[in-house]
Amino acid sequence: MADTHMELEIDNLRAGYGHLDILHGVNLKIRHGEFVTLLGPNGAGKSTLLKSLFGMTTHKGGAIRWKGKDIAGLRPQAMLGHGIAYVPQGRCNFQLMTIDENLEMAAYTIRDGDLKGEREYVYDLFPILRKRRNELAGNMSGGEQQLLEMAMAVLRRPEILLVDEPSVGLSPQAITLVFNELKRLHKGGRTVLLVEQNTRKAMEAAERAVVLRLGKVIWDSPVGELSSADLGELFMTGRRASDAQPA
Template identity: 75%
Template sequence: MADEASGSGADLAISHLRAGYGHLDILHDVSLTVRRGEFVTLLGPNGAGKSTLLKTLYGMTTHKAGSIRWKGREVAGGKPRAFLAEGFGYVPQGRCNFPTMSVHENLEMAAYTLKDGDLEGERNHVYELFPILRKRRNEFAGNLSGGEQQLLEMAMAVLRRPEILLVDEPSAGLAPQAITLVFDELKRLHEGGRTVLLVEQNTRKAMAAAGRVVVMRLGHVIWDSPTADLSHAALGQLFMTGKVEDPSVEPPVHGIH
């Protein structure tokens, strides 16, 4: 079955965005563009605001100023349901499926918001994308391995046929084999036509998978380039100091995996 993301023109243009939680500003003057079909990784030290940016792209924070244009339309300040309807798929940090429901039932829960309600068709579609979940369909989600649970999370987002997938640290807490599995699936989803914005702590895997790297620090975007233009050592410098003298500098700095 052809795996094409629905719709077209998935351009995301964030401009001078300020957002946070209530009175607290976390994102300061963030500007970033993601073109249709791109795989962009968003990296940065703990507390940089990466999750906050993804949450803002799903209507889960307080929008203060600036613009989020999606396919030319302003969507900033919308509620999660509006972002969902616009074709945003969000896979949050940490696993949050329903552990005492089966894989099959979890996918049914994910289909709850489908307008035309073709549950079986959509569920078969994700089973084709993630055959491992078909095999485990009657298992309680809570009994899946960490890697399989992460795949289920991605499948629940994919079931709603998003045009852009916002994925927050899918490899966190996973064994090396499971990390490889998750990244392979992400690459496949991207090759199937989806636009991907991926937040990761596993910077090597993320840089290898993505075409472009954006680095955040203290609520600001401090770097944006093709991944090939930023060495791993230079990425380490950006994390630690917010600056880099030579983006191609090697050998690697310790402490960044």
């Protein structure tokens, strides 16, 4: 049954690549406006889950309900139409184009879009980008390019942002910059689902932590209920030491 309080309801989702099964029955519910971080060891299926929510994997079973409607198996373009935006891992902007031109490319898919208006909307959210609008993306720092990636996703005014490992390869200052922007986007009313290796930063920014291991959710709680020691245990063994049965 659909829970109408939930914006996103993932119910026993099974997905993978072709014949390969990666997600083995994922359950996760996210409310409108929540900031959830999805953590887990390498290869757990975190990126696969984000990709599945954006229609980029092979759907094998279960439901993805967005505002009560099952969207599992839809194509990325349709997901965009539903207000879902995906910021993939790594930087995929057009290095030889300016910031302005990159945003123009991002706006290209909006039917009847008002390019100038969309761009100004994004520049209001990311003033750093406005200042550098005529510079080549490839000449910006890693952190600024990551902001550009988020800006390109935000341009369509999505309701949820799926962000995969935005801190990879960034300096500590750049990581702070990117996380501050994520927090600001969240305060502005967006739902955020963030995959991060930098668990400390992710737990500072998010309200809820979900741990994925071997293609299943093994933990889901407010961030305050999970210590870094617990997290290490969960990653390694799939359970917390404090949860162990007394001998």
